[in-house]
Amino acid sequence: MAKKADENLLRMLEEAMLGEKMSTRCYEIVINAADIEEDKALLAGLRRDEKKHQLIFADIYEETSGQSAAVGPASVSLPKQYHNMLKTVICDELDAIVFYERLSPLLSCKLHQEVLLGIINEEKDHARVLAALYKRGE
Numbered sequence: 001m002a003k004k005a006d007e008n009l010l011r012m013l014e015e016a017m018l019g020e021k022m023s024t025r026c027y028e029i030v031i032n033a034a035d036i037e038e039d040k041a042l043l044a045g046l047r048r049d050e051k052k053h054q055l056i057f058a059d060i061y062e063e064t065s066g067q068s069a070a071v072g073p074a075s076v077s078l079p080k081q082y083h084n085m086l087k088t089v090i091c092d093e094l095d096a097i098v099f100y101e102r103l104s105p106l107l108s109c110k111l112h113q114e115v116l117l118g119i120i121n122e123e124k125d126h127a128r129v130l131a132a133l134y135k136r137g138e
Contacts, residue, residue: 006064009106013061014069016103019096020054021074023047026089033082039133046126053119060112086134093127 027047034040054071061069078085100120107113 009103010061010065012099012103012106013057013064014071016099017054017057017061017069017071018074019099020050020057021071022076023050023089023092023096024054025074025076026078026085026092029076029078030082030085030089033085035082042129042133046129049122049126053122056115056119060107060115063109063112083134083137086130086137090127090130090134093123093130097123097127 024047027043027050031040031043031047034043058069058071061067078088097120100116100123104113104116104120107116
């Protein structure tokens with residue numbers, strides 16, 4: 001039974017790494033679509049966080065499995081209009097929060113759980129920032 005749980009944990013960690021890689025790519029696209037320099041700077045900060053999250057998940061994966069994680073290519077598709085891009089990325093952030101909340105109880109290491117809680121809080125902050133940008137554009 002523990003082996004099945006470990007396999008599920010590793011699969012979810014792989015999914016988390018891929019999701020963060022995809023988020024990083026999305027932010028690159030959204031940054032390029034933004035017209036306001038202040039927005040670009042805010043979005044670049046969110047992109048840095050996503051890259052950091054991917055590295056954290058890779059570390060947790062390695063500590064859990066004893067192996068390096070290999071994440072495949074991340075292809076993303078976003079709407080063409082900036083305002084709609086923001087809406088999509090907000091939804092992605094909210095989906096990540098739900099996913100990470102499901103992941104947390106599978107982590108047996110309390111430190112990993114605390115680190116994941118930090119990531120969840122950052123994702124919530126991302127959603128708030130994005131919602132403010134979205135609302136401003138209405």
